[in-house]
Amino acid sequence: MLITIGKIARPHGMKGELLVIPETFDPSRFERLKKIYVAFPGEILEHQITSVSIQNQGILIKFAGIENMTQAELLKNGLLQIQEQDMIHPSGDEYLISDLQDMEVKLGSETIGRITEIQENAAYPLLRVGDEHDFIFIPFLKSFIAKVDLTGRVIYLDTKTEELLKLFDDH
DSSP: OEEEEEEEEEEETTTTEEEEEESBSOGGGGGGOSEEEEEETTEEEEEEEEEEEEETTEEEEEETTOOSHHHHHTTTTOEEEEEGGGOOOOOTTOOBHHHHTTOEEEETTEEEEEEEEEEOOSSOOEEEEEOSSSEEEEEOSTTTEEEEETTTTEEEEOTTHHHHHHHHHTO
16 A cells, blocks of 8 residues: 655756655655655556755655656656555654544534645644635644544644634634
């Protein structure tokens, strides 16, 4: 079974490098990989990784045999996948983005909504909770999150988060 850990956003430069948007809270995991699969509808290609560089805007990755922008352009929008046995499982308070997607978010016994998107930024991930028209972004930080129940698929917010939700309700 293959697990998605990122998406190729676009080529970067003229030498075949690719800008990747990671789907992990620990982008340094890419530095430990030797091979990766690029998936498109109906096609999965295996690639050997020759270099990885973590940047502010994402991860720059270089594959063996991809030597120019034209070759790199063919991989744009491909999903980067690894085999399940190659996963580095998170420990402690670390979670895979794919584990958090679509989880229910609660404050006490009240359901706030479901996670519809997770946005990475330089400081911390943001959980988009709600639907297309009515949503709030909640920082994925210990000061906002009381508990993550992966088995029950529920994130419980810290009671201090109630003040944030009140601000949201006022607008």
